[in-house]
Amino acid sequence: xxxxxxxxxxxxxxxxxxxxxxxxxxxxxxxxxxxxxxxxxxxxxxxxxxxxxxxxxxxxxxxxxxxxxxxxxxxxxxxxxxxxxxxxxxxxxxxxxxxxxxxxxxxxxxxxxxxxxxxxxxxxxxxxxxxxxxxxxxxxxxxxxxxxxxxxxxxxxxxxxxxxxxxxxxxxxxxxxxxxxxxxxxxxxxxxxxxxxxxxxxxxxxxxxxxxxxxxxxxxxxxxxxxxxxxxxxxxxxxxxxxxxxxxxxxxxxxxxxxxxxxxxxxxxxxxxxxxxxxxxxxxxx
Amino acid sequence: xxxxxxxxxxxxxxxxxxxxxxxxxxxxxxxxxxxxxxxxxxxxxxxxxxxxxxxxxxxxxxxxxxxxxxxxxxxxxxxxxxxxxxxxxxxxxxxxxxxxxxxxxxxxxxxxxxxxxxxxxxxxxxxxxxxxxxxxxxxxxxxxxxxxxxxxxxxxxxxxxxxxxxxxxxxxxxxxxxxxxxxxxxxxxxxxxxxxxxxxxxxxxxxxxxxxxxxxxxxxxxxxxxxxxxxxxxxxxxxxxxxxxxxx
Numbered sequence: 001x002x003x004x005x006x007x008x009x010x011x012x013x014x015x016x017x018x019x020x021x022x023x024x025x026x027x028x029x030x031x032x033x034x035x036x037x038x039x040x041x042x043x044x045x046x047x048x049x050x051x052x053x054x055x056x057x058x059x060x061x062x063x064x065x066x067x068x069x070x071x072x073x074x075x076x077x078x079x080x081x082x083x084x085x086x087x088x089x090x091x092x093x094x095x096x097x098x099x100x101x102x103x104x105x106x107x108x109x110x111x112x113x114x115x116x117x118x119x120x121x122x123x124x125x126x127x128x129x130x131x132x133x134x135x136x137x138x139x140x141x142x143x144x145x146x147x148x149x150x151x152x153x154x155x156x157x158x159x160x161x162x163x164x165x166x167x168x169x170x171x172x173x174x175x176x177x178x179x180x181x182x183x184x185x186x187x188x189x190x191x192x193x194x195x196x197x198x199x200x201x202x203x204x205x206x207x208x209x210x211x212x213x214x215x216x217x218x219x220x221x222x223x224x225x226x227x228x229x230x231x232x233x234x235x236x237x238x239x240x241x242x243x244x245x246x247x248x249x250x251x252x253x254x255x256x257x258x259x260x261x262x263x264x265x266x267x268x269x270x271x272x273x274x275x276x277x278x279x280x281x282x283x284x285x286x
Numbered sequence: 287x288x289x290x291x292x293x294x295x296x297x298x299x300x301x302x303x304x305x306x307x308x309x310x311x312x313x314x315x316x317x318x319x320x321x322x323x324x325x326x327x328x329x330x331x332x333x334x335x336x337x338x339x340x341x342x343x344x345x346x347x348x349x350x351x352x353x354x355x356x357x358x359x360x361x362x363x364x365x366x367x368x369x370x371x372x373x374x375x376x377x378x379x380x381x382x383x384x385x386x387x388x389x390x391x392x393x394x395x396x397x398x399x400x401x402x403x404x405x406x407x408x409x410x411x412x413x414x415x416x417x418x419x420x421x422x423x424x425x426x427x428x429x430x431x432x433x434x435x436x437x438x439x440x441x442x443x444x445x446x447x448x449x450x451x452x453x454x455x456x457x458x459x460x461x462x463x464x465x466x467x468x469x470x471x472x473x474x475x476x477x478x479x480x481x482x483x484x485x486x487x488x489x490x491x492x493x494x495x496x497x498x499x500x501x502x503x504x505x506x507x508x509x510x511x512x513x514x515x516x517x518x519x520x521x522x523x524x525x526x527x528x529x530x531x532x533x534x
């Protein structure tokens with residue numbers, strides 16, 4: 001990187017502006033930026049724009065396009081930059097240029113519906129440099145917070161939990177066989193016939209409600225209700241103390257579902273009638 | 287050791303392991319290399335370089351989301367192994383599917399173990415996904431800006447149940463046939479589910495040999511495909527919504 005060139009500026013104006021800004025109570029960094037901008041402007045007013053300020057061709061074309069040659073939309077109200085810049089095309093292309101802030105906000109040309117074609121003579125590469133007026137530079141005050149590296153801390157934790165689960169799953173699978181009964185026979189209904197365990201809560205509900213309610217309305221309500229949770233609960237707090245109602249309702253419904261599932265799993269025997277597992281035995285298969 | 291260093295200096299090795307990899311020569315345990323290790327690895331870069339410290343606390347997440355994803359991966363791997371030995375066809379008196387199940391149990395190398403892992407892992411995944419949902423609720427992690435990711439999560443829960451349920455039929459034994467028949471009957475007897483829908487889902491008005499092929503395709507291709515799409519959105523939104531929620 002080449003050493004940074006000092007932009008010449010009017011020191012008196014700089015000092016005066018800095019003093020004024022500081023007495024206004026502006027943050028020192030911002031005040032310095034504003035003072036520098038004022039100083040540079042004052043210097044340029046006296047000495048004129050320096051030679052190297054010429055904009056590269058591509059950028060001027062862009063400015064022209066942006067100021068509205070697509071359909072003849074009011075070119076007069078927009079940036080005066082293209083006309084004011086000395087035409088030292090190519091000689092100093094790529095040097096970051098200073099441009100006064102546009103008088104009016106630029107508007108994009110209206111869409112023509114055609115794919116834009118490259119202009120003849122346009123350079124292959126764009127230099128994407130932003131123009132930041134000094135007074136625009138502000139320190140962003142954001143709490144970085146207490147953060148830790150994912151590598152290795154979180155990854156190690158994930159890896160260990162993965163190993164633990166793998167270990168127990170493999171050991172369990174080595175000793176406990178998954179069930180495999182005799183060949184499916186549509187004419188021979190086992191007694192009891194049970195759904196997979198996660199549907200046993202619904203099967204249990206079927207004992208108390210009309211199939212329409214237990215089989216269609218309640219499952220739909222569960223799914224839609226779950227999806228709607230963030231849009232119903234508009235309380236912004238995540239503190240458990242502020243969420244007593246939400247936590248109570250969710251816990252009750254969750255426990256209700258768990259109870260139904262356990263009842264359907266372990267307390268229903270032949271004919272899906274009530275059966276105490278310690279006297280009639282378990283009727284449960286995974 | 288010297289030979290290993292030679293290998294690590296080859297162009298091939300250096301092209302395989304991007305800067306920041308611990309396998310690359312000159313890895314130093316610095317902030318820079320720790321960051322690069324995350325950014326320059328296709329799998330790790332699902333994670334940010336840094337997270338809030340409380341995200342490391344085991345009692346905040348219990349690793350439930352990560353374990354659900356891990357179980358999904360494990361089920362994919364074991365499932366692929368099982369596909370090699372399984373044909374989803376059945377007749378009225380005999381069934382290739384069931385014969386293949388017996389074959390997996392008795393003759394295939396590690397067939398029984400892999401099938402057990404697949405089945406128990408599937409049940410475990412339903413549990414971890416459900417508990418993950420409960421954890422997210424109790425930590426209030428569904429609150430803005432994470433509302434939509436909760437909705438994606440509900441879809442993933444539904445897809446998990448769908449995957450487990452379609453897999454339940456595949457052994458084509460009495461347990462499979464009747465569990466699916468009963469579960470299908472829970473919602474199937476209502477006028478809201480017309481016969482046309484049943485034909486789409488079951489390839490008939492009740493569970494029959496044609497259902498087997500259909501659910502096989504659902505189980506090994508269709509639902510995993512949809513699930514992976516939503517998983518991608520789910521993970522991506524975690525990052526875009528500002529990482530892990532909290533602290534409480």
